[in-house]
Amino acid sequence: MAGMTIRVLVVDDDALVRAGLTMMLDGAEGVVVVGEAADGEAVPAALDAHPTDVVLMDLRMPKVNGLVATRRVRARAEPPEVIVLTTFDTDENVLRALRAGASGFLLKDSPPTQIAEAVRRVAAGEPILSPRITRRLMDRAATEAGAHERARAALARLSEREHEVAVAVGHGHTNAEIAATLHLSVATVKAHITRILTKLELGNRTQIALLTHDAGLC
Structure with missing residues (x-):
């Protein structure tokens, strides 16, 4: 911007x-x-x-x-x-x-x-995604009935690399941080996130993060 x-x-x-x-x-x-x-x-x-x-x-x-x-x-x-x-x-x-x-x-x-x-x-x-209260609320999401199983099933639809990117988003990492950790370009990270959103029918990164928290991965 x-x-x-x-x-x-x-x-x-x-x-x-x-x-x-x-x-x-x-x-x-x-x-x-x-x-x-x-x-x-x-x-x-x-x-x-x-x-x-x-x-x-x-x-x-x-x-x-x-x-x-x-x-x-x-x-x-x-x-x-x-x-x-x-x-x-x-x-x-x-x-x-x-x-x-x-x-x-x-x-x-x-x-x-x-x-x-x-x-x-x-x-x-x-x-x-990083403030303390946001994490507490996302952690609470996992207590909803069936949330854990539904999240695991949804994430299983991702490729191995997409799964890694999704978990990194759940930890609140920026695109640049994900790229450095996974040895990818920022453009490739953005492409993976776009595919994750499309596959899982999600609206934004926050919903990816909520899903990984529901799955107990973050």
């Missing part, structure tokens, strides 16, 4: 939160807020009006919550990435949002620099 401006849509029912995020992100290098929405119901129209790269999505909204809105965003023909915002790190819906296609999530009290960096990483195709 070097030299490009990352366009962000801020979605939150709290006007003060929207104003704070907009002010903070508009001051970050390479990032601009192109629009705001006060409820998930207004997101489709906002995306139609403002080409967007990343949506910062609140979970708890009165009409259409962030979970439903995330599914709708990711179902678009050319969907922007979604970062879920939440007040409580124990919110059960965070895990569901990741499964719906969100590329990660942040606590609303995260430092401004962390939020801006998360936007840049997600826009560059590197979802937020």
Whole structure:
């Protein structure tokens, strides 16, 4: 994303939160807020009006919550990435949002620099996988009935190299780190990830990571 401006849509029912995020992100290098929405119901129209790269999505909204809105965003023909915002790190819906296609999530009290960096990483195709709370939520996914067996069966459809790449994604490694570890080019790693997404009918890297965690590999 070097030299490009990352366009962000801020979605939150709290006007003060929207104003704070907009002010903070508009001051970050390479990032601009192109629009705001006060409820998930207004997101489709906002995306139609403002080409967007990343949506910062609140979970708890009165009409259409962030979970439903995330599914709708990711179902678009050319969907922007979604970062879920939440007040409580124990919110059960965070895990569901990741499964719906969100590329990660942040606590609303995260430092401004962390939020801006998360936007840049997600826009560059590197979802937020490393924070402690993200790992705890993904670990919890494996407790769901049948999740372990389903994940193992899905990953068995991959080639040996694709399986190695999937596990590396699950550990939160970047494309460059995976390439260095497996002695591949970055372009080859990207090609493997594309094939993994296609074979397993997944939406993004975060869902690959969730699958490897469900399988007990990370």
